[in-house]
Every structure is written in C-alpha cells, then in structure tokens.
Amino acid sequence: MHELVIRNVSILDGTGAPAQPGDVAVDGGRIADMGGGGGPGREEIDGGGLTLAPGFIDTHTHDDLAVAETLMAPKVSQGVTTVVTGNCGVSLAPIALAADPPPPMNLLGPRGAWRFAGVADYFAALDAAGMAVNAAFLVGHSTLRAGAMDRLDRPATAAEIAAMMARLGEGLDAGAIGLSSGLEYPTATAATTEEVISLARPVAAAGGVYATHLRDEAAGVEAALEEAFRIGREAGLPVIVSHHKTAGVANHGRTRATLALIDGARRGQEIALDVYPYDACSTILRADFAKDARRVIVTWSTPHPEAQGRDLAEIAARWGASEDDAIARLSPAGAVYFDMDETDVRRVLAHPMAMIGSDGIPGDAHPHPRLWGSFPRVLGRYVREEGLLPLAEAVRRMTSLPAERFRLKDRGRIVEAACADLVLFDPLTVIDTATFDRPVSPAAGIRTVWVNGVAVWRGGKVTGARPGLALRRAVDCVRPPLRPAEAGRRRERQTGGGRRG
Ligand code: ZN
Numbered sequence: 001m002h003e004l005v006i007r008n009v010s011i012l013d014g015t016g017a018p019a020q021p022g023d024v025a026v027d028g029g030r031i032a033d034m035g036g037g038g039g040p041g042r043e044e045i046d047g048g049g050l051t052l053a054p055g056f057i058d059t060h061t062h063d064d065l066a067v068a069e070t071l072m073a074p075k076v077s078q079g080v081t082t083v084v085t086g087n088c089g090v091s092l093a094p095i096a097l098a099a100d101p102p103p104p105m106n107l108l109g110p111r112g113a114w115r116f117a118g119v120a121d122y123f124a125a126l127d128a129a130g131m132a133v134n135a136a137f138l139v140g141h142s143t144l145r146a147g148a149m150d151r152l153d154r155p156a157t158a159a160e161i162a163a164m165m166a167r168l169g170e171g172l173d174a175g176a177i178g179l180s181s182g183l184e185y186p187t188a189t190a191a192t193t194e195e196v197i198s199l200a201r202p203v204a205a206a207g208g209v210y211a212t213h214l215r216d217e218a219a220g221v222e223a224a225l226e227e228a229f230r231i232g233r234e235a236g237l238p239v240i241v242s243h244h245k246t247a248g249v250a251n252h253g254r255t256r257a258t259l260a261l262i263d264g265a266r267r268g269q270e271i272a273l274d275v276y277p278y279d280a281c282s283t284i285l286r287a288d289f290a291k292d293a294r295r296v297i298v299t300w301s302t303p304h305p306e307a308q309g310r311d312l313a314e315i316a317a318r319w320g321a322s323e324d325d326a327i328a329r330l331s332p333a334g335a336v337y338f339d340m341d342e343t344d345v346r347r348v349l350a351h352p353m354a355m356i357g358s359d360g361i362p363g364d365a366h367p368h369p370r371l372w373g374s375f376p377r378v379l380g381r382y383v384r385e386e387g388l389l390p391l392a393e394a395v396r397r398m399t400s401l402p403a404e405r406f407r408l409k410d411r412g413r414i415v416e417a418a419c420a421d422l423v424l425f426d427p428l429t430v431i432d433t434a435t436f437d438r439p440v441s442p443a444a445g446i447r448t449v450w451v452n453g454v455a456v457w458r459g460g461k462v463t464g465a466r467p468g469l470a471l472r473r474a475v476d477c478v479r480p481p482l483r484p485a486e487a488g489r490r491r492e493r494q495t496g497g498g499r500r501g
Pocket of ligand 1: 087088
C-alpha cells in the first residue's frame with residue numbers, strides 16, 4: 001500500500017523525453033514506483049489524462065523572506081516546488097541590520113527583517129517555520145559587503161575581503177549552494193573583478209556555483225559577460241548569468257551577440273543562464289533605468305504609496321514635475337521598466353541553456369506580473385500558442401536542467417527514488433493571468449502541486465501544508481526511500497522478526 005498514487009497521467013519526466021502514459025506512486029516524500037504495479041494507495045488521485053511533470057524550479061527569486069513568512073501562493077500556483085533565493089548579490093543572511101537596508105537590499109524586506117547574522121541562523125529559522133516549497137540559498141556579495149565595510153562605494157580592502165570570506169565560509173558550511181552578485185547595483189559596483197574572484201574561490205572549493213546579475217545589461221553587456229566568464233574560469237566554478245537580457249532601445253537585437261558569446265565560452269567552462277518571459281524588467285526606481293525605458297510603472301513608493309500601479313509619466317505630468325524630479329520625490333521606490341525587445345526575449349527563451357527564473361519581487365505592492373505568471377506564460381504562450389519550443393523541452397528547462405546546474409540532489413526528474421516534487425497541469429489550458437494592470441492573479445491550468453509528496457496547491461488554493469525543505473548543498477534532503485519490501489523488513493526487525501531476505 002502506497003501513501004499516494006497518481007493514476008492516469010501523461011508523464012513528462014523532466015529529461016526532455018516525450019510524455020509517457022502511466023501512474024506514479026509516492027512513499028516517504030519520494031517516488032516509489034512508476035509502473036502502476038505497486039498496488040493501491042491510501043490516497044488515490046485520478047489525473048484525468050493531464051500532464052504530470054517534476055515540480056518547477058524557480059532559478060531566480062527574491063523569496064528569502066517570503067519562504068519563511070508565507071505559503072508562497074504566487075509560486076505554488078504556477079507549479080513551482082523549489083526556489084533559488086539570495087540572487088542579485090542580495091541575500092537576507094548573513095547580516096543583522098539595525099538601520100534601513102541600502103537599495104537594492106531593501107527589495108527583500110524592511111529593517112526588521114534583517115536579523116540573521118549567520119546563514120546557519122537563517123536556515124534554523126526556515127527549519128522551524130516550515131516552508132510550502134523547498135528553498136536553496138545563495139550568499140549575496142552585496143550582503144557580505146554591507147556586513148564587512150563602512151561604505152560600499154569603494155573596492156574592499158584585503159582585511160574586508162578576509163572578513164567577507166569568513167562569513168561566506170560559515171554560509172557554505174551551513175549549506176548555501178553558492179555565491180551571487182549584482183555588480184550593476186550601488187552596493188557592489190565599486191567592487192573589482194579580483195574581489196569577486198577571491199570570494200568565488202572558496203565557493204568553487206565547496207562545489208558551489210556563481211550566479212551573477214551582470215555589471216551592465218545595456219551598452220556594456222558584452223564586457224560584463226566577459227567579466228563573469230573570467231570569474232568562473234579563474235575561480236574554477238560554474239557561472240549562471242541571471243535574467244539575461246539586453247536592456248534599452250539602443251541595445252535591442254543585441255542578444256544575438258551575447259548568446260554567441262555565451263556559446264563560445266561554454267566550450268571551455270560551465271555556463272548557464274536564466275530568463276523571465278516578459279519584455280519589461282523590474283527593480284528599484286532609478287533615473288538612469290527610466291531613461292532607457294519606453295514606459296515606467298511604479299511598483300511601490302514609501303513616501304507616495306498612492307503612486308503604486310501608476311505610470312511615472314502620468315505622475316510627473318500631474319505634479320508638473322520632470323521625470324527626474326518625480327523619481328526623487330517617489331524614492332525609495334520600485335518600478336517596472338519596459339526596456340526590452342520581444343525578439344530578444346524569444347531568442348533567449350529559445351536557447352537550450354536558458355532556465356526559467358521569475359525574478360519576482362514578492363513584497364512589492366503592485367508587482368511585476370512575472371511574480372505570478374512566469375512558468376505558465378512559458379507553457380501557454382510560448383509553447384502552446386507560439387510554438388517557440390516543445391513542451392517537453394520547456395519542462396526540462398524548468399526541472400532537470402536547473403537541478404543539474406544548481407546541484408540540487410534528487411530533484412527535477414520523475415524517476416524512482418527521486419524526491420516527489422510534482423505538478424499536475426493541463427497543457428491545453430495552462431496560461432498566466434497576471435497582467436501589468438492586474439498583477440496579482442493565479443495562473444489557469446495548474447491542477448495540483450506536491451512538494452516532497454505533500455499537496456501544497458489544490459483546487460485553486462494553497463492547502464496550508466509546509467512540507468518544503470531548506471536544500472543544503474550536496475546533502476540528501478529527505479529520508480532515504482523505503483521500498484515496500486524494505487519497509488516490511490524494517491517493521492519485522494522493529495517487532496523482533498527475523499530477517500528473511
Ligand atoms: Zn538582478
């Protein structure tokens with residue numbers, strides 16, 4: 001008798017192989033059997049011929065706080081079962097702050113949220129709170145800098161790098177999966193390449209990865225890519241190029257060149273990338289970003305909360321102010337910038353190494369719709385409606401590819417003994433419903449989502465369960481699989497029965 005059997009499904013196993021009809025049985029948080037011959041389940045689900053895939057891995061998130069404090073509706077409603085947090089150089093640990101966090105660290109949460117001086121403390125809090133999804137954690141370079149330096153507008157000294165390495169080392173020991181940077185941001189832009197290489201070396205030694213929001217995603221994007229490749233080569237670790245794009249009207253079409261650069265470098269080192277399926281980005285409100293965009297929407301503003309969801313141009317006109325003056329009055333604030341070209345978005349999405357990362361910002365009052373829509377938008381709009389890539393390939397890029405690239409053990413595939421992170425969805429109806437005007441809206445077509453074998457999304461609602469785990473680097477995260485025969489033997493041993501082979 002299995003704990004759970006999901007019958008009558010079309011299985012996409014995450015490898016890119018074509019779908020196969022079958023049943024999947026789950027025991028102890030793992031996939032126990034796929035043949036349908038393993039007997040009945042205490043809980044039986046009729047999949048109605050829908051598609052069963054490994055749960056999606058959101059490779060690029062800012063969910064550091066949200067995983068601990070919420071049931072993660074924006075993500076589980078999309079079929080996401082694992083999030084990678086700590087991106088763009090900004091991680092909630094290791095730092096305890098008494099003052100307001102400097103931008104962009106404020107994207108993660110207000111002053112009171114910054115209370116984890118060590119990554120081990122943060123993981124302990126996640127373990128205690130429980131999570132709806134699994135979370136793997138990157139240590140942020142800007143967070144390390146803010147913890148070790150009195151001011152961030154200069155390169156770190158040797159002593160400061162040593163202090164950062166001590167905190168980073170503690171984070172790696174606690175199970176962080178790597179290092180992230182956001183070299184375009186004011187907290188990190190003064191850092192030299194050598195500073196980042198020094199920090200990346202112990203990450204390489206620990207078997208971790210380096211994910212980077214490049215120093216420049218506009219005019220200087222090629223040089224910024226070369227810097228990322230150099231960091232990967234000299235430190236000796238895999239590079240993940242975050243939310244790849246070429247921003248600004250002057251740079252439209254430039255992904256042809258950047259993807260060629262990535263493909264060239266991949267011949268000598270491990271490089272992957274992530275992307276979200278929209279032609280607009282979102283981060284803190286900044287005059288230089290606004291100048292590169294054809295439209296700007298305010299996502300939050302501390303002094304002017306009434307501005308959220310409105311266009312910057314309209315606010316400036318109403319105030320009789322220039323856009324620069326309006327930005328100064330609205331700050332601290334966040335924004336959506338329409339600064340990309342759809343052709344570039346498609347070109348990156350079509351790349352075989354492109355993983356999906358929502359880059360959603362869960363705390364925003366009027367968030368970019370990528371927070372609620374990224375994965376179903378790829379499956380509905382780009383796979384079904386536009387035929388940009390096949391369904392099995394899109395699922396591979398949401399599952400086994402990120403599991404492999406971020407070194408997430410036993411995730412991202414439907415195979416016996418893998419962790420039972422699963423999504424049941426309808427490929428004929430799955431679609432995002434979140435828009436720039438109404439961004440808080442669950443996707444259609446996602447039927448049921450299981451994390452470690454426990455349902456977290458069902459019937460259009462979160463279930464309230466928190467079966468998610470903090471995924472420590474290279475650690476086996478759930479108890480080992482118990483095959484039915486072995487479980488029987490174990491019971492016998494416990495009750496004094498002899499071993500019968
Ligand atoms: Zn970023």
